[in-house]
Amino acid sequence: MEKRAETSHHSPRSVRTKKEPSPSAKERKTKITEEEESGEAKEAQIISSSTVVNVDSVRERIKEDREELLGLLETEGPGEGLKKRYLGVCELLLIVLVLTVVIFFFPISIWFCVKIVREHERAVIFRLGHLLQKRPRGPGLMFYLPFLDVCNIMDIRLKILKIPPHTVVTKDLVCTEVSAVCYYCIKNVSLCYSSLAGVPDVLQALTQVSVREILAHHAFTDILLDRKRMAQEIQATLDSITCRWGIKVERAEIEEISLPPELQHNFAVEAEARHQAQVKVIAAKGEKAACEALKASVESLSGSPxxxxxxxxxxxxxxxxxxxxxxxxxxxxxxxxxxxxxxxxxxxxxxxxxxxxxxxxxxxxxxx
Structure with a gap:
């Protein structure tokens, strides 16, 4: 009993000593909290006073986002991004009716339900006006329901689009006629067919606008000397816009730049002046060589008159x-x-x- 009393008597003291921290530890905690608060206040002042943007990091993020978007575009299914459709009662009845008719007239009806899709083609099927929630079919033999399905075949090979000459105003206010060429192919057939009515017309208008916007930020001489970089900028701009429609722009080039008559005359005069200067330099070098040869011959003949x-x-x-x-x-x-x-x-x-x-x-x- 005495031992129990002693343990009960001493236990609260030991617990109190454990729970109550020493005054030195409290001071340390307060100092640490004060330092943290002061550091946060300084950071807030720095951020509020001046904002620093790392351009390289922003460009890397934009490139990563673009690559991710292109990867999603290539890997996503053609039905993704479209609303899911549920068949109604009337649609189900029509499908059952058509299937029974096809089965009843099997030897003859099979010729109206089969279509061959080539290797470079893909088929997009609309059933009762709705796009089927499947990947585009092909290549090979394809089965569809007559009277209900509408089959549209698209070519997925690389295509070329020639942009006719159009007026472009450069940075140094030079008006010139520029024609371009665009190489593109369709990556997502269903998305492209359901998004665009006419792919060549849309691409032609978009390419003309992109060429005008990009060349307007450069001088005329820079455009003539650095066509490759300009073409890469045009291709990147077009690809960033057309990727949302399932189209991949492989390449874009500036085909021809027609000079105004005044600039043509100035360039012709400059070229003629350069040619004449080169002719004079060559003639002077020839005269110098002839004089040196004559001097050597005179020195050799000077001994005998x-x-x-x-x-x-x-x-x-x-x-x-x-x-x-x-x-x-x-x-x-x-x-x-x-x-x-x-x-x-x-x-x-x-x-x-x-x-x-x-x-x-x-x-x-x-x-x-």
Whole structure:
């Protein structure tokens, strides 16, 4: 009994000591809470005073969202996004009636219930005006109910759409005619058929608007020099809009840019000036090379003045054959020099005489 009394007497004290924290721990908690509150207040002041946006992160998020949207577009079923339809009593009765007629006239009616869908085609079926909640059928043999089902076949191959020339005003206020080409294909046949009445007309109008908006933010020279980047921007803009209709724009190109008459004249004058400058540069290089060759020849002939005179005589002979009258400006020091032409001719005559004597000797030799 004494032990129980002691335990009962000491137990509340021990519990009190456990529950009541020490004053140092309380101070620490209050300090931590105060620091947290001050940090939150500072962050709120910073956010309210200035907002900082990370452009790279925003672009990455936009790219991720776009890729996710395209992935959903390719993987989603054609009936997704459409309202679910429940058959009424009259519709069920009509379907049963048509099925009985088809079964009753089986050998003949089967030709009106079968259709062949090719590899590059898909069939969209409307039953009593409602789109069936299934994927587009094909390729292969397809069965449908006559008088109730309407079968529409669409081509899913890559198509080309030529945009006729239309007026575009650039950033530097230049009016020009631009024609483009768009390559597209249908990814979601049911969604495209139920959303658009005429795909080529819609794409043509949308491409013209996109080309005008994009080229209006660039100068004319930038458009001429960087067509590829402009085409990529147009393709991205078109694809971001047409993906909600089940259409994928594979490629877009700027086909032709017609220049105004004033710009054509300016560009022609500039090109002619560049051509003339290039011709002058080439002619100057040729004259420089000729002068260097002439200088080298003069240096090689400067040691023998007789060779220079012989070269002058050869030049006179060549000019005489081309033109009958030649006017030469001869310096006076050349005229004052006395040239002994007999000394030049005498060795040649001696060689000829020696040659004749040798020939005569060979002819009159008694040994022959």
């Amino acid at each position: 007789l060779v220079v005179h012989l070269r002058l005589l050869q030049l006179l002979h060549s000019l005489r054959s081309e033109q009958p009258t030649v006017v030469l400006n001869i310096p006076p020091d050349v005229l004052t020099q006395s040239i002994d032409f007999a000394s030049l001719i005498r060795p040649a005559n001696q060689g000829l005489v020696a040659g004749d004597s040798s020939e005569d000797g060979t002819k009159d030799s008694p040994m022959m």
